[in-house]
Amino acid sequence: MSNLVTWFKYIRSSFLIRMAYRGEFLISLVSMFALEMVGPLFAYTIYLNSPGFAGWTFYQIILLQGILLFIKGFSYVHFFGIVWNSNISIWRGTLDFIFLKPRNLLLTFIFSSYDVEDNAKMLGGIALIGFALYHIEFTFTKILLMIYLIILGIVLFFAFALLFSAFIIRFIQTWRLYEFLEIILMIAQYPNKIYPQYVSVIFTSIIPLFVAGVFPAEALIGSVVPNVLLMTFSVVFIFSISLYTWFNVLKHYSSAGG
Amino acid sequence: MEKIIIVERLKKEFKSFNRSESFVEALKSLVKRDYKVTKAVDDISFSISKGEIVGFLGPNGAGKSTTIKMLSGIVYADSGNIEVLGFNPWKERIKYVGNIGVIFGQKSQLFWDLPPIDAFYMNKEIYNIDKKIFDDTLEYFVRLLDLFEIMKKPTRQLSLGERMKCEFVMSMLHRPKVVFLDEPTIGLDVFAKETIRKFIKDMNKKFGTTFIVTSHDLEDIENLCDRVIIINHGKIVFDDDVSKLVVKDKKYITVKFYEKIDFDKLSKVKEIKILDRISEHSVRLEANVKKIYVDELIKKIRMGKRIEDLEISNPPITEIIKKLYKD
Numbered sequence A: 001m002s003n004l005v006t007w008f009k010y011i012r013s014s015f016l017i018r019m020a021y022r023g024e025f026l027i028s029l030v031s032m033f034a035l036e037m038v039g040p041l042f043a044y045t046i047y048l049n050s051p052g053f054a055g056w057t058f059y060q061i062i063l064l065q066g067i068l069l070f071i072k073g074f075s076y077v078h079f080f081g082i083v084w085n086s087n088i089s090i091w092r093g094t095l096d097f098i099f100l101k102p103r104n105l106l107l108t109f110i111f112s113s114y115d116v117e118d119n120a121k122m123l124g125g126i127a128l129i130g131f132a133l134y135h136i137e138f139t140f141t142k143i144l145l146m147i148y149l150i151i152l153g154i155v156l157f158f159a160f161a162l163l164f165s166a167f168i169i170r171f172i173q174t175w176r177l178y179e180f181l182e183i184i185l186m187i188a189q190y191p192n193k194i195y196p197q198y199v200s201v202i203f204t205s206i207i208p209l210f211v212a213g214v215f216p217a218e219a220l221i222g223s224v225v226p227n228v229l230l231m232t233f234s235v236v237f238i239f240s241i242s243l244y245t246w247f248n249v250l251k252h253y254s255s256a257g258g
Numbered sequence B: 001m002e003k004i005i006i007v008e009r010l011k012k013e014f015k016s017f018n019r020s021e022s023f024v025e026a027l028k029s030l031v032k033r034d035y036k037v038t039k040a041v042d043d044i045s046f047s048i049s050k051g052e053i054v055g056f057l058g059p060n061g062a063g064k065s066t067t068i069k070m071l072s073g074i075v076y077a078d079s080g081n082i083e084v085l086g087f088n089p090w091k092e093r094i095k096y097v098g099n100i101g102v103i104f105g106q107k108s109q110l111f112w113d114l115p116p117i118d119a120f121y122m123n124k125e126i127y128n129i130d131k132k133i134f135d136d137t138l139e140y141f142v143r144l145l146d147l148f149e150i151m152k153k154p155t156r157q158l159s160l161g162e163r164m165k166c167e168f169v170m171s172m173l174h175r176p177k178v179v180f181l182d183e184p185t186i187g188l189d190v191f192a193k194e195t196i197r198k199f200i201k202d203m204n205k206k207f208g209t210t211f212i213v214t215s216h217d218l219e220d221i222e223n224l225c226d227r228v229i230i231i232n233h234g235k236i237v238f239d240d241d242v243s244k245l246v247v248k249d250k251k252y253i254t255v256k257f258y259e260k261i262d263f264d265k266l267s268k269v270k271e272i273k274i275l276d277r278i279s280e281h282s283v284r285l286e287a288n289v290k291k292i293y294v295d296e297l298i299k300k301i302r303m304g305k306r307i308e309d310l311e312i313s314n315p316p317i318t319e320i321i322k323k324l325y326k327d
């Protein structure tokens, strides 16, 4: 409960920090929103010529784009900031301070990494999903499955964020991992059918990247999503390992000289 | 007195990995990485009682900050034991850190773009500080440090001295029983240093707060601390009262005569060493007073001449410390 209050305080201060540079903040919010909405339209024209999307309608593609955007936006806003924050605070030597708060290390770190700006992405995603759902027929079970898969996708992203953060704290500062994330998103946005067999198997069951994009959309549309149980197991497994790795790395944190 | 900090045989090594020069070396290093070991803290033990202000001295790289980081639960020790207020800083970190305050003079806990007051309120939530206690404490600090205007300005606009005062508030709002200060006066002018020292003393008197302070400014140590621990190359080389940091057998003497000095004759006095011929009339000497009373020594130096001015002093603390650092 008190963690929740703390979380709100952090969100509030993130907003306040951005409002300190009001003009820049508004411009970046608006431009990000605009940019993210143009993306799906471009994607649509590309998709029309892609064999993987044979039979997909305009609204279904918008749905897929909305899901991708939402998962990315949600992750950026709520926890992917830890990757950025790992770089910054290792560089400034301020990572020390999270140890001094009488709170869970990870929660403190996540709260203090809240990213206001990417709310534009998240809202964009919600808008696209809403727009698409208005035009697509679906059943209650289908939407439940979609939501479940989206949650799995977010958990998987959380696991990636933890691994990236751990890597940065343990080994080396790098901004490159963001590009890695973009690649993951790129893979996740095409139906698994278009990939060679072994790639498809890896990314559906072992590291189920597709839950962060195409699977939730397919679930709603009514295509068969393979191995939901196995995927759940994999995501939970990857997540547990990431969590363990992160705390283990912080246990061996050596700070910097000073 | 009740011991509230107990440190036993604490050790910490750092491995720094050598960067590979060539691609082949880089590949090799994937299997076996070359590294150098630094013994940052090498088997130190000490204990501190409630209400003490203990100074931590030592040259650059001696291991002061590393010790502070282990005491405050940031860095794990390789071996040895720490108990502060009955807690093990690593095993019971969350419960423990609610009772301590830490300041690193070179880093800020405030939010760069927000006024300090926002950060203070954030800590109120994080530490679950009761509203009444928070308001009282804040008001007290604001008056003591004259922060009423300052704490409302964005942190980035504050001077170093103003910011440091706010750092103190930030790390003491929850009324910690033990406070670790790593170079709290670094870069401050004499006035700001005084304010900070006075604040530390006030907290110590009023709340019985225990402090460990590292500093390269000996005035900090002389002003604040009764006891000083000196570490060098990760080992404790001195742990005693500040007053014990004097060499009893040695005096510095500056003397000025009405007449010219006969330096030949003076240099034959066996208890003294001429440090500086200031002028024909005055000289600065180092004297060994182990086997002679000071008045007798002066008589020997005077050689029947009239003295215009005389100054006798103990070797400055810096000198003793330099000697300890060198060994």
Ligand SMILES: Nc1ncnc2c1ncn2[C@@H]1O[C@H](COP(=O)(O)OP(=O)(O)OP(=O)(O)O)[C@@H](O)[C@H]1O
Pocket: A254, A255, A256, A257, A258, B014, B015, B016, B038, B039, B040, B058, B059, B060, B061, B062, B063, B064, B065, B066, B067
């Ligand atoms: N994170 C680290 N990785 C590798 N070596 C480190 C690290 N932190 C400290 N060291 C090394 O450990 C030794 C002790 O460092 P420490 O920062 O404790 O010294 P210090 O007494 O605080 O010095 P200063 O007065 O310069 O602040 C130094 O040789 C330093 O290079």
Ligand SMILES: [Mg+2]
Pocket: A257, A258, B064, B065, B066, B182
């Ligand atoms: Mg230091």
